[in-house]
Amino acid sequence: MLTLKSVQAGYGRLVVLKGVSLHVRAGEVVTLIGGNGAGKSTLLKAVCGLVPVRRGAVEFAGEDLTRLPAERIVSLGLALVPEGRRVFSSLSVAANLELGAFHRRDRQQVRRDLEELMGRFPILRERASQPAGTLSGGEQQILAIARALMSRPRLLMLDEPSMGLAPKMLAQVYDILAELKRSGTTLLLVEQNARAALKLADRGYVLETGRIILQGTAAELQEDPEVQRAYLGKGYREVWE
Amino acid sequence: MPIYDQQAECVSREELAQLQLERLQATLHRVYKNVKFYKKRFDALGFLPEDCQSLEDLARLPFTTRYDLAASYPYEMFAVPLREVVRIHSSTGSPGNPIVMGYTCRDLRTWARLAARVLTAAGVDRDDVVQVTLAYGLMTSAFGLHYGVELLGASVIPTGPGGTVRQVQIMRDYRTTVLISTPGYARVIADALEELGVDPKTLHLKVGLLAGEPWTEAQRAEIEARLLLTAYDNYALSEAMGPGVAGECEHRQGMHLNEDHFYPEVVDPATGAPLPPGELGELVLTTLSREATPLIRFRTGDLTRLDFRPCPCGRTLARLSRIAGRADQVVVVKGINIFPERVGQILAGVVGEAPVYQLVIGREGALDYLEVRLEVREGLFFDKMTAQREFLQKLTTKLAQGIGVRPRVKLVEPASIDRAQETSPLVIDLRR
Numbered sequence: 001m002l003t004l005k006s007v008q009a010g011y012g013r014l015v016v017l018k019g020v021s022l023h024v025r026a027g028e029v030v031t032l033i034g035g036n037g038a039g040k041s042t043l044l045k046a047v048c049g050l051v052p053v054r055r056g057a058v059e060f061a062g063e064d065l066t067r068l069p070a071e072r073i074v075s076l077g078l079a080l081v082p083e084g085r086r087v088f089s090s091l092s093v094a095a096n097l098e099l100g101a102f103h104r105r106d107r108q109q110v111r112r113d114l115e116e117l118m119g120r121f122p123i124l125r126e127r128a129s130q131p132a133g134t135l136s137g138g139e140q141q142i143l144a145i146a147r148a149l150m151s152r153p154r155l156l157m158l159d160e161p162s163m164g165l166a167p168k169m170l171a172q173v174y175d176i177l178a179e180l181k182r183s184g185t186t187l188l189l190v191e192q193n194a195r196a197a198l199k200l201a202d203r204g205y206v207l208e209t210g211r212i213i214l215q216g217t218a219a220e221l222q223e224d225p226e227v228q229r230a231y232l233g234k235g236y237r238e239v240w241e
Numbered sequence: 242m243p244i245y246d247q248q249a250e251c252v253s254r255e256e257l258a259q260l261q262l263e264r265l266q267a268t269l270h271r272v273y274k275n276v277k278f279y280k281k282r283f284d285a286l287g288f289l290p291e292d293c294q295s296l297e298d299l300a301r302l303p304f305t306t307r308y309d310l311a312a313s314y315p316y317e318m319f320a321v322p323l324r325e326v327v328r329i330h331s332s333t334g335s336p337g338n339p340i341v342m343g344y345t346c347r348d349l350r351t352w353a354r355l356a357a358r359v360l361t362a363a364g365v366d367r368d369d370v371v372q373v374t375l376a377y378g379l380m381t382s383a384f385g386l387h388y389g390v391e392l393l394g395a396s397v398i399p400t401g402p403g404g405t406v407r408q409v410q411i412m413r414d415y416r417t418t419v420l421i422s423t424p425g426y427a428r429v430i431a432d433a434l435e436e437l438g439v440d441p442k443t444l445h446l447k448v449g450l451l452a453g454e455p456w457t458e459a460q461r462a463e464i465e466a467r468l469l470l471t472a473y474d475n476y477a478l479s480e481a482m483g484p485g486v487a488g489e490c491e492h493r494q495g496m497h498l499n500e501d502h503f504y505p506e507v508v509d510p511a512t513g514a515p516l517p518p519g520e521l522g523e524l525v526l527t528t529l530s531r532e533a534t535p536l537i538r539f540r541t542g543d544l545t546r547l548d549f550r551p552c553p554c555g556r557t558l559a560r561l562s563r564i565a566g567r568a569d570q571v572v573v574v575k576g577i578n579i580f581p582e583r584v585g586q587i588l589a590g591v592v593g594e595a596p597v598y599q600l601v602i603g604r605e606g607a608l609d610y611l612e613v614r615l616e617v618r619e620g621l622f623f624d625k626m627t628a629q630r631e632f633l634q635k636l637t638t639k640l641a642q643g644i645g646v647r648p649r650v651k652l653v654e655p656a657s658i659d660r661a662q663e664t665s666p667l668v669i670d671l672r673r
Contacts, residue, residue, distance in 0.1 A: 003259055005259070005262065005294075005295075006262070006266070006293075006294040006295065008291075018291040019266065019290075019291040019292075019293070019294060021259070021262050021263045021266055022263060023256075023259050023260075023263070055294070056294065205263075208270075211266075211270045211290070211291065212263065212266060212267050212270070213267055213270045213271055213274070214267055214271075215263055215264065215267055216347075220347055220350075223346065223347070224347065225321075225325045225345075226321075
């Protein structure tokens with residue numbers, strides 16, 4: 001569904017992604033894990049057309065995304081839940097959700113989708129008329145996910161959905177993601193919280209300073225000594241013999 | 242016929258290429274970071290792993306040879322710390338030091354899965370009883386397929402080699418359905434059946450998975466007729482992993498190579514230039530998933546062709562044609578690679594000077610033998626027969642330890658081996 005081939009991208013003279021290749025098949029949950037500054041967010045931005053791709057190819061559902069403007073990319077069925085939620089805090093929850101469907105022309109269906117999502121996430125119905133800024137961090141995250149779903153995406157990309165969340169809220173957000181997975185939604189999940197992400201995902205990639213150094217099924221990565229050491233906090237950094 | 246991993250073995254060529262590129266790039270990053278040998282190699286070229294933008298870019302990198310691996314003895318080729326290595330194998334068939342291969346937990350699991358693919362392609366399933374007559378030891382021989390059999394849930398009888406009478410007894414009484422052996426040993430078993438008066442019809446053999454030495458279609462037909470089984474060829478390469486690299490499906494038109502784990506190239510053995518698909522040349526493999534001892538562009542020394550045409554079985558993985566021989570001086574005896582130079586080194590170590598020697602490989606009945614001829618010089622003349630016998634024994638033991646095969650050592654008169662002449666090369670192979 002989504003295929004990246006040797007993608008190089010960055011800001012100004014700074015090259016952040018140094019030839020990254022990965023793919024996401026329809027119906028799959030794929031996670032990209034890595035530490036701070038590894039290039040995870042840049043990768044998502046490059047896919048969305050928010051950061052220019054200098055070399056390599058990004059293909060989504062047969063279209064070459066590197067030549068398309070961001071707004072065209074959204075209408076192809078790609079949605080991003082950005083890092084730090086980025087809800088419109090002075091707008092109501094309902095208005096935020098409606099904005100998620102700004103490019104859609106099927107007004108009737110949009111209303112039905114809105115109803116359905118509010119049924120799925122009762123907290124949003126409860127707070128429908130409140131300004132989004134008054135919601136807790138976890139509630140804002142749920143809103144951000146619901147807003148992305150309003151665009152009826154074929155692929156949903158999430159940038160650190162666990163960031164800054166209390167453990168209870170984190171569990172709730174991941175429950176929602178697990179439900180999306182069950183319903184067959186394709187997810188590309190970027191995370192620093194490797195434990196939560198690998199539990200949910202089918203496959204994963206490990207990004208280190210702009211390079212993918214490991215890939216495999218989530219189960220394989222969970223057991224990988226290097227992943228355990230660097231991202232799961234088990235063991236300690238080994239002195240090379 | 243069932244396919245063990247439908248998704249991987251019948252993947253579209255386009256998806257496969259993407260997977261290969263992803264795995265290749267990750268492998269290059271890891272070897273550059275963790276293996277000094279590769280870092281030096283890449284640096285010398287001014288090549289960074291990120292310069293590999295496509296599978297074609299791999300051809301810019303130099304080959305890795307058995308000499309490189311031997312020179313990295315014991316652990317220089319390891320890309321993970323030793324504490325993450327759970328298995329160490331080594332092959333004696335190298336030109337100098339032994340070649341040491343490491344396996345992480347994940348490497349061993351991959352090995353079992355790939356072996357299970359090869360076994361399934363040959364029609365082995367969980368109801369089978371599999372007799373493994375390959376060697377269990379330092380070499381990878383028996384292990385890969387052994388794991389694959391267990392993973393499939395079939396029963397494995399780890400007899401190892403030798404003790405043919407008992408092998409036959411086990412084969413009959415335990416109702417073995419699958420024989421895993423070298424082609425030579427399959428014929429030894431067939432001979433034993435005749436000698437012991439055991440009618441192969443009373444056995445339950447169904448499938449034979451044979452590998453480890455060069456063999457022909459005529460030999461396949463003979464083995465099939467005498468043991469009443471269907472014989473499948475498979476390809477093992479201990480440096481890359483062991484058995485499970487490639488194997489035939491029911492159509493037996495070449496061995497499906499597990500391309501999602503090994504990236505193949507076929508090159509001109511003399512120039513190293515890549516050859517187009519279908520041409521006969523030396524197989525070069527790059528490991529795509531190995532963690533402990535990854536290899537970049539490893540020259541296997543095996544001559545073969547790559548067939549990318551779709552196979553009626555449904556697998557999209559390319560097929561290797563039957564190994565047509567060796568691209569180097571290596572000779573294969575009883576499934577073990579022998580470098581003639583290595584024999585020379587051992588002889589020099591015992592004799593104390595540059596020896597004049599020759600290797601003769603022949604076949605007695607179904608089994609290969611190796612004879613090492615050594616020219617006797619003044620220093621080697623012995624007055625006493627006992628001293629000479631002791632010397633021969635010592636030499637034989639040293640050679641057996643060094644090359645993994647117990648040779649016959651024959652002392653010949655000075656100047657009887659004419660190495661300047663083409664008629665007397667370093668190796669005489671009487672099997673051909």
